[in-house]
Amino acid sequence: MTSPSQFHGWLGYDAKAAQGNLQWAPFTPKPFAETDIDIKITHCGICGTDIHTLRSGWGPTHYPICVGHEIVGHVTRTGSSPAASRFAIGDRVGVGAQAASCLQDGCQECSAGMEQHCPRGFVGTYNGRYKESGYWSMGGYADYIRVPAHFAVKIPKRLKSADAAPMLCGGITVFSPLKNNGAGPGKRVGIVGLGGLGHFGVLFAKALGCEKVVAISRRRNKENDALAMGADEYIATSEDDKWEKNHSRTLDLIVSTVSTPDMPFSGYLRLLRTNGQFIQVGAPEDNLPAIAAFALIAKGCKIGGSQIGSPKEIEEMLRFAAEKGVKPWVQTRPMKEANRSVVDMEDGKARYRYVLFNEGEDSAKL
Structure with a gap:
């Protein structure tokens, strides 16, 4: 497995994107760092946050944007850092709503395992800006994603990808x-x-x-x-x-x-x-x-x-869900139906979470 230099995703170019006006287009991910991994996306859940962000409901959104932060896929590239070395090519992993924090020893929140409350360097999986490169984070309505490995988690074997994805946020x-x-x-x-x-x-x-x-x-x-x-x-x-x-x-x-x-x-x-x-x-x-x-x-x-959870909490939740047989009520749809799904989500038609999947390699069955 390898990663392309250009990723493709459903991009929103203005607030009308929330009305089903996303466009499938290429984008350049942040420069690869040794702390990063690349993931070939198989599944991505649709979250209400996606719609708030697409329409700039919580404040100005940086356009163009690719939303989606309930992501499951397989690792295609890893850096050499200890965090990235936890993963091997082909591992099934997930990424939730956070892609980075400062991770400094002097940060009380990061040091205490509460990265989601980091006051210095919180970066959302989309619509966040990486300080080191100046690039804006792009999410999971896409074919690939590049993220700091610290915020990726392995998916337990007993959980189907379509069930695990919406758990991540x-x-x-x-x-x-x-x-x-x-x-x-x-x-x-x-x-x-x-x-x-x-x-x-x-x-x-x-x-x-x-x-x-x-x-x-x-x-x-x-x-x-x-x-x-x-x-x-x-x-x-x-x-x-x-x-x-x-x-x-x-x-x-x-x-x-x-x-x-x-x-x-x-x-x-x-x-x-x-x-x-x-x-x-x-x-x-x-x-x-x-x-x-x-x-x-x-x-x-x-x-x-309460705001999302730390990577350790997410891992704990996934283990708990696998052990207890927690199964969310999801409806899977091909990634090509992202626009219709965003509109249906806003209209309250989901029962109870839409999960987009990239077609091919039996992704819908994983």
């Missing part, structure tokens, strides 16, 4: 706050939103052995799916009468995956028990709603946030 985004905030036996956990992230929340909370898993959504149209995923209970906030009162003080932890500021925030907090925690992982383009101070003070509630 969608999965870790909820696995990390669940695990780090005590989800497990004896805990009652609520998952707000039953989309790509939320369905992972239900799957992982159940696999972690939580006493009760409650799916919380606006409407009741996803109830059967939630129960099939392992939810013990379902709350439809726009259809259930007095849901805040009827379920008051029933949950220890709530993980919110929704990316809209139009949420009944105070109602969610009412569901928490004393010393309960509310963790936001969805990232709206506008501010979250205001809340009354006594919604926190009266029960000693805590509000927090």
Whole structure:
């Protein structure tokens, strides 16, 4: 296996790209460094972040851009550094939402294994700028990707590539706050939103052995799916009468995956028990709603946030998923259908994660 000098991918040239106006075109990857590996992409999940970025929803995007940060493929080139030498040509590996951090001994976050919170050198897998070369990172709606090896992980044999890909961002985004905030036996956990992230929340909370898993959504149209995923209970906030009162003080932890500021925030907090925690992982383009101070003070509630996970956390999650047989609900589509898939994702048609695959070499079956 070798890597070409030019990669090809679905490029967005302006904010209209989010409307299905991506163009398949060549691009030049960052210069190869001895800390890098090249990956021939077989699969790439579609994440809500892709759409926010394509339309410059979270701030100005650097165009042209190739999005996609739920990437699985095979190594085609490795550098000579210790990080890169962990991999051999042909290894099946994955890359999530982060491609670089400073990795300096003086960085408290990197030294503590929290690279995703690095304040000095965080580079996203796309729309991030590598300080050393000045090149902008390009993502996985493509045939190849070049990334620093530190942020690549091996995929366990028991996981199919189409299942592993969306775990690399969608999965870790909820696995990390669940695990780090005590989800497990004896805990009652609520998952707000039953989309790509939320369905992972239900799957992982159940696999972690939580006493009760409650799916919380606006409407009741996803109830059967939630129960099939392992939810013990379902709350439809726009259809259930007095849901805040009827379920008051029933949950220890709530993980919110929704990316809209139009949420009944105070109602969610009412569901928490004393010393309960509310963790936001969805990232709206506008501010979250205001809340009354006594919604926190009266029960000693805590509000927090969580951002993806470190490479070690991702490896832990993949091992856990393989051991417990966690299987996401995915729909695979050929890479050539990226434009249609982005539009369908924005329209809420995914049940519950689209995964693009490059045709050839039986990629759809891996």
